[in-house]
Amino acid sequence: MELRRYWRILKRRWLLVLLPLIIVVVFSLITWQPPPPTGFNVGVNFLVAQEPAQIAPNVDEERYYNWLTSEYIVNGLTDWAISGKFKTAVSQNLAEQGLDVPPYTFNVVADNVRSKLQLSISTGNAEMLAQIMDAAIVVMTEENAKALPQLGGDTAVLVLLDEPIVTPLPQNFSSQLDIPLRLTLALFAGIGLALLAEYLDPTLRDREETEQIGLTVLGEIPKK
Numbered sequence: 001m002e003l004r005r006y007w008r009i010l011k012r013r014w015l016l017v018l019l020p021l022i023i024v025v026v027f028s029l030i031t032w033q034p035p036p037p038t039g040f041n042v043g044v045n046f047l048v049a050q051e052p053a054q055i056a057p058n059v060d061e062e063r064y065y066n067w068l069t070s071e072y073i074v075n076g077l078t079d080w081a082i083s084g085k086f087k088t089a090v091s092q093n094l095a096e097q098g099l100d101v102p103p104y105t106f107n108v109v110a111d112n113v114r115s116k117l118q119l120s121i122s123t124g125n126a127e128m129l130a131q132i133m134d135a136a137i138v139v140m141t142e143e144n145a146k147a148l149p150q151l152g153g154d155t156a157v158l159v160l161l162d163e164p165i166v167t168p169l170p171q172n173f174s175s176q177l178d179i180p181l182r183l184t185l186a187l188f189a190g191i192g193l194a195l196l197a198e199y200l201d202p203t204l205r206d207r208e209e210t211e212q213i214g215l216t217v218l219g220e221i222p223k224k
Contacts, residue, residue, distance in 0.1 A: 006195075009194060009195065009198045010191065010194055012198075013194035013197055013198060014194075016190060016193045016194040016197055017187070017190040017191055017193070017194050018190060019190060019193070020186040020187075020189040020190045020193065021183060021186045021187055021190055023186070024182050024183060024185075024186040025183070028179055028182060032179075039122050039123060039124045039168075039169045040122065040123065040124070040125070040126045040129050040166050040167065040168055040169060041120060041121070041122040041129075041166070041167055041168075041169050042120070042121055042122075042129055042130065042133045042164045042165065042166045042167070043118065043119065043120035043121070043164070044118075044119050044133065044137065044160060044161070044162055044163075044164050045116055045117065045118050045119075045160075045161040045162055046116065046117040046119065046140065046141075046158040046159060046160060046161065047115060047116055047117075047158070047159040047161055048070050048073050048074045048077065048115055048116070048117050048156055048157070048158055048159075049070045049073075049115065049156070049157045049159075070114075070115035071112075071114055071115055072150075073115075073148065073151075073156050074112040074114070074115055074116065074117050075112055076147065076148045076150070077110075077112075077117055077140070077144055077147065077148070077156070078110045078111065078112040078117060080144070080147035080148070081108055081110035081117070081119055081140070082108055082109065082110050084103065085147070086108065086136075086139065086140075086147070087103035087106070087108055088103050089139045089143060090103070090106075090108075090132060090135045090136045090139050091103045093135040093138055093139055094131065094132065094135045097131075097135075099128075099131060101128065101131075101132060105123060106121055106122065106123040106129070106132050107121065107122045107123065108120070108121050108136070109121075109122075116161070117140075117158070119136065119140065121133050121136060122169065126166050126168075129166050130164065130166055133164045133166075134164075137160065137164075140158060141155075141158045141160075142155065144156050144158070207220060
């Protein structure tokens with residue numbers, strides 16, 4: 001069947017093509033609600049350092065090694081923050097406060113920029129997320145010596161640069177495609193419905209259809 005024949009069928013049965021599309025549009029308008037947030041995120045930044053050893057005779061050299069040590073500490077704390085041990089320590093800290101928050105219920109992402117540590121936590125509960133971050137700050141600032149034996153038992157100095165603010169995560173791509181996908185499926189359903197109706201319709205409408213069933217056309221009445 002030629003493409004123009006398909007076009008004539010769809011043009012003739014345009015109402016069947018649009019019917020599923022109209023139904024989906026009306027249903028979507030009635031039932032549509034803003035999609036809920038997929039989750040929440042909170043992030044903080046730490047400036048990381050170690051107490052000066054006060055052993056270098058040259059002040060400039062001492063400062064250099066302090067900054068260099070800070071970068072190494074940040075690298076180690078970044079690796080610790082994304083480990084299961086850190087999440088377990090945060091969960092245990094929350095348990096001491098009477099809160100049951102298993103480690104698998106939240107996600108931790110960490111990054112480092114020289115002597116600055118970036119810590120980000122996400123989960124589906126906004127209220128619980130703030131408490132998780134508070135616990136993470138306590139663990140990070142007070143228990144980091146356990147994660148870095150290189151410190152010789154000393155606790156690295158972490159300075160919190162900003163207050164944690166919980167923000168909703170943007171909608172995922174699949175939720176944004178929900179209505180366009182419905183409309184696309186409805187359009188294809190309408191096309192299929194129109195072609196099915198044409199297939200089941202025994203009416204002969206043109207010379208070509210008549211000759212396909214073996215009949216001879218003696219004459220045609222042209223359209224005005």
